Amino acid sequence: MKYVVRRILALIITMIMVSFLAFAAFHIISGDPARAILGMNATEKQLAILRQEMGLDKPFLVQYINWLFGFFTGNLGVSYSYRQPVAALIMPKLKVTLLMVLISFVIIIICSLPLGLRAAQKSGGRLDWLRTTIVQLCMAVPAFFLSILVSYIFGIIFKFFTPGDFPKIEKDLAGAVRYLFFAAVCIAIPRIAMAVRMLKSTIIEEMEKDYVRTAISRGNDRAEVLKKHVLKNSLVPTITFLGQTMAEIVGGSIVVEQVFGVPGMGRFLVASISNRDYPVVEALVVILAFWVILSGTLADLINQKIDPRLKLGGRA
Amino acid sequence: MKKRILAGILAASMVGALLTGCGKGASQGTEAAPAQGTEEAAEAAPAAETQEEDATERAQANEIVIGIAQDLDQSLDPHYAVAAGTKEVMFNVFEGLVKYDSNGDTIPAVASEVEVSDDGLVYTFTLRDGVKFHNGDTVDLDDVIYSIQRCKDDPKVNPQTSTGLQCIASLEKDGDNKLVMTLTEPNTELMSLLTLAIIPADYDQQDTAPVGTGPYKYVSRTAQESVELEKFADYWGTPANIDKVTYKINEKAEGLIMGLESGALDLVSHLSSTQVAELNKDNFNIEQGTMNLVQALYLNNEVAPFDNELVRQALCYAIDRQGILDMAFDGYGFLIGSNVFPAFTKYFDDSLTNYYTLETPEAGKEKAKELLAEAGYPDGFDMTITVPSNYTPHCDTAEVIAEQLKEVGINATLNKVEWETWVSDTYAGRNFQSTVIGLTADPLTARSLLERFTTGQRVEDEEGNRGNNFINYNNEEYDALFEQAIKTYDDEEQTKIYKEMEKNLTEHAASVYIQDMADMVAVRKGLTGLTFYPLYVLDVSTLKWE
Numbered sequence: 136m137k138y139v140v141r142r143i144l145a146l147i148i149t150m151i152m153v154s155f156l157a158f159a160a161f162h163i164i165s166g167d168p169a170r171a172i173l174g175m176n177a178t179e180k181q182l183a184i185l186r187q188e189m190g191l192d193k194p195f196l197v198q199y200i201n202w203l204f205g206f207f208t209g210n211l212g213v214s215y216s217y218r219q220p221v222a223a224l225i226m227p228k229l230k231v232t233l234l235m236v237l238i239s240f241v242i243i244i245i246c247s248l249p250l251g252l253r254a255a256q257k258s259g260g261r262l263d264w265l266r267t268t269i270v271q272l273c274m275a276v277p278a279f280f281l282s283i284l285v286s287y288i289f290g291i292i293f294k295f296f297t298p299g300d301f302p303k304i305e306k307d308l309a310g311a312v313r314y315l316f317f318a319a320v321c322i323a324i325p326r327i328a329m330a331v332r333m334l335k336s337t338i339i340e341e342m343e344k345d346y347v348r349t350a351i352s353r354g355n356d357r358a359e360v361l362k363k364h365v366l367k368n369s370l371v372p373t374i375t376f377l378g379q380t381m382a383e384i385v386g387g388s389i390v391v392e393q394v395f396g397v398p399g400m401g402r403f404l405v406a407s408i409s410n411r412d413y414p415v416v417e418a419l420v421v422i423l424a425f426w427v428i429l430s431g432t433l434a435d436l437i438n439q440k441i442d443p444r445l446k447l448g449g450r451a
Numbered sequence: 452m453k454k455r456i457l458a459g460i461l462a463a464s465m466v467g468a469l470l471t472g473c474g475k476g477a478s479q480g481t482e483a484a485p486a487q488g489t490e491e492a493a494e495a496a497p498a499a500e501t502q503e504e505d506a507t508e509r510a511q512a513n514e515i516v517i518g519i520a521q522d523l524d525q526s527l528d529p530h531y532a533v534a535a536g537t538k539e540v541m542f543n544v545f546e547g548l549v550k551y552d553s554n555g556d557t558i559p560a561v562a563s564e565v566e567v568s569d570d571g572l573v574y575t576f577t578l579r580d581g582v583k584f585h586n587g588d589t590v591d592l593d594d595v596i597y598s599i600q601r602c603k604d605d606p607k608v609n610p611q612t613s614t615g616l617q618c619i620a621s622l623e624k625d626g627d628n629k630l631v632m633t634l635t636e637p638n639t640e641l642m643s644l645l646t647l648a649i650i651p652a653d654y655d656q657q658d659t660a661p662v663g664t665g666p667y668k669y670v671s672r673t674a675q676e677s678v679e680l681e682k683f684a685d686y687w688g689t690p691a692n693i694d695k696v697t698y699k700i701n702e703k704a705e706g707l708i709m710g711l712e713s714g715a716l717d718l719v720s721h722l723s724s725t726q727v728a729e730l731n732k733d734n735f736n737i738e739q740g741t742m743n744l745v746q747a748l749y750l751n752n753e754v755a756p757f758d759n760e761l762v763r764q765a766l767c768y769a770i771d772r773q774g775i776l777d778m779a780f781d782g783y784g785f786l787i788g789s790n791v792f793p794a795f796t797k798y799f800d801d802s803l804t805n806y807y808t809l810e811t812p813e814a815g816k817e818k819a820k821e822l823l824a825e826a827g828y829p830d831g832f833d834m835t836i837t838v839p840s841n842y843t844p845h846c847d848t849a850e851v852i853a854e855q856l857k858e859v860g861i862n863a864t865l866n867k868v869e870w871e872t873w874v875s876d877t878y879a880g881r882n883f884q885s886t887v888i889g890l891t892a893d894p895l896t897a898r899s900l901l902e903r904f905t906t907g908q909r910v911e912d913e914e915g916n917r918g919n920n921f922i923n924y925n926n927e928e929y930d931a932l933f934e935q936a937i938k939t940y941d942d943e944e945q946t947k948i949y950k951e952m953e954k955n956l957t958e959h960a961a962s963v964y965i966q967d968m969a970d971m972v973a974v975r976k977g978l979t980g981l982t983f984y985p986l987y988v989l990d991v992s993t994l995k996w997e
Binding site: 297 | 505607611658659674676701706707712713716841879914919
């Protein structure tokens with residue numbers, strides 16, 4: 136219990152630090168939100184009026200504390216670029232990205248476990264080189280290229296979905312899921328490849344350990360040992376890896392969202408950064424930080440359930 | 452066993468996807484996808500809609516979907532709008548007393564008639580009968596006076612518009628439908644300024660729910676996703692043909708192209724020649740217009756070595772503009788020689804276009820070397836070209852220029868910056884040596900293109916504002932010409948002076964003027980009526996499905 140409380144506390148502190156760093160970063164990089172809105176021909180007078188309207192005339196720390204105060208009272212502020220409350224702007228984007236990331240995560244789990252197992256079993260076999268090459272290729276292919284390829288093949292040639300015409304989730308959930316499936320595949324492929332490689336090396340490493348040799352030498356079936364002991368011991372690094380994956384695929388979604396024209400969080404984040412839309416960026420950054428920490432914490436908690444030895448680490 | 456089969460199938464399908472993927476990717480570049488192949492594939496997957504069906508459905512419903520590369524401004528208020536992309540869309544929603552036709556001339560809109568007194572000081576506008584706002588109200592003189600007054604006085608309005616309107620001394624009603632506007636001094640550019648949008652008096656939601664008098668009314672927007680317009684049934688003029696217009700936003704050109712190919716989009720403007728080359732010509736017509744901007748290598752006239760006129764001239768000789776078009780734009784584009792674009796025919800002076808062009812590019816390079824030696828740089832120098840990284844055409848141009856300058860011993864490095872950084876540091880801060888950018892005219896007047904190079908725009912005014920002379924051009928003769936131009940009320944005479952100013956910019960090599968870029972528009976077959984303007988707008992009201 137104490138452990139959980141500590142994790143939550145750490146989570147809050149990390150989120151505050153991340154939000155502060157993002158805020159500070161904006162004040163260090165060049166580019167002025169007032170000028171971003173008013174454009175090239177803005178006069179000093181126009182800029183001053185707008186800065187005052189947006190509260191940008193106040194000192195940096197005051198701005199940050201105001202924001203922080205608003206955040207804890209549930210007020211995320213108003214977007215500079217849309218003049219709409221940040222929470223209302225972000226919610227629909229969040230839904231889309233969350234759905235896409237979940238689909239992608241499911242694909243990763245379904246594909247990587249059997250493929251990884253097989254790769255480990257057949258390691259050193261005749262086709263090992265082919266498998267390794269494919270895995271390397273899948274890991275190396277840029278998301279941008281992969282997205283174009285998948286849209287082109289499945290969207291334009293086979294017409295399984297219409298690229299550029301993302302249906303609204305509220306109106307057509309099935310259509311949205313079908314559309315997102317293809318985007319999710321593009322996010323998943325490199326991660327699947329990584330998972331396969333990770334699983335293969337973990338299992339092989341485990342298979343070479345003394346206890347396995349002992350078990351086999353005592354006459355146990357090789358496959359049986361793999362199933363009963365090796366897999367169980369490989370589970371911990373796998374779950375940790377999946378936790379990282381959970382966190383990283385959100386980052387991987389940005390480019391994919393752009394090419395597929397999916398109105399998600401990543402695209403919105405990029406646009407808001409270049410518009411210097413601080414309130415939106417702050418909110419998104421905090422959400423992302425939360426997501427990353429949550430993924431890690433979840434993986435840790437699951438691992439502790441699987442392997443009670445790890446609890447020691449939690450208390451230390 | 453089951454597991455093994457599953458793994459096998461998955462592995463096979465991945466390899467399969469990858470291999471077909473590579474094959475398609477490679478063939479895409481060399482040949483356009485054959486239409487027949489696509490149709491066969493469509494038959495093979497009957498569950499999915501085909502591109503034809505998608506578009507036909509929309510044609511029957513009388514709707515179109517247009518792809519745009521950027522979202523609209525934070526405020527949809529027409530008087531506060533800044534971004535060209537916002538104006539491009541809202542052109543269909545708002546109108547002024549007068550509006551632009553496709554030649555860039557002003558024609559009556561909310562006003563049906565204009566009478567100008569002989570001394571050019573009194574304008575009498577007759578309000579058109581029964582012009583309605585999108586909210587159903589009829590436009591009256593109060594709305595008109597409110598709109599003009601707001602543009603003149605509100606500090607948040609584009610300064611080029613509000614400064615221009617300062618000549619208005621009074622606005623008075625004469626009966627129910629006549630507006631008498633008295634000026635302090637004649638202003639030949641007043642009509643261009645009066646294209647300003649007429650909006651309902653004291654309506655305070657223009658920011659989010661704009662109301663105008665145009666052929667289309669605003670329906671809704673979704674951030675980073677779409678904007679919707681609907682045909683306005685009570686429009687006073689020729690009604691629009693298409694009932695519903697949806698703009699879909701995708702900041703990646705690849706996404707827009709994909710949207711066209713898939714049938715999600717019907718029309719996309721501002722494409723490059725390389726991008727349209729990827730499209731299947733069986734489904735699209737490609738129309739070519741102009742971007743209506745002045746693309747130049749703008750030189751900071753206050754920073755060495757560009758404070759030396761000889762060096763600037765050397766650059767003009769050394770840079771082979773046709774070479775730029777050939778290398779970076781597949782040969783498309785329109786060469787220019789001064790700060791006016793060709794579509795602005797009234798002021799464009801074609802005799803300046805080839806002022807620095809010799810018989811061959813090599814001769815130009817020789818001449819450039821001579822000038823550099825004369826200026827004291829026989830071995831060339833190092834320079835930096837700052838370019839906003841989001842504008843691919845400007846980056847490409849800068850890259851070709853850097854290559855060309857190497858041949859005369861000038862070592863140019865590119866400094867790619869984010870757009871917001873460009874605006875605040877390069878443009879407003881004038882902290883640069885040279886930059887490639889395209890300047891537009893807004894409002895569409897010679898003044899808005901040429902006043903920016905005067906001393907008045909270079910130095911700080913009483914309020915500490917620095918104007919738009921971001922290249923710090925400093926020429927007394929030019930300043931004198933400008934003073935003369937704004938005091939000249941005879942249109943022909945004034946045009947002549949503005950042309951003198953253009954010539955001055957060319958002769959003193961204020962910058963290296965390159966081109967007005969070609970604007971490629973992909974239009975789905977069956978959709979006709981695309982009209983080009985010498986402005987950055989897309990008139991949807993003339994479009995129709997056949």
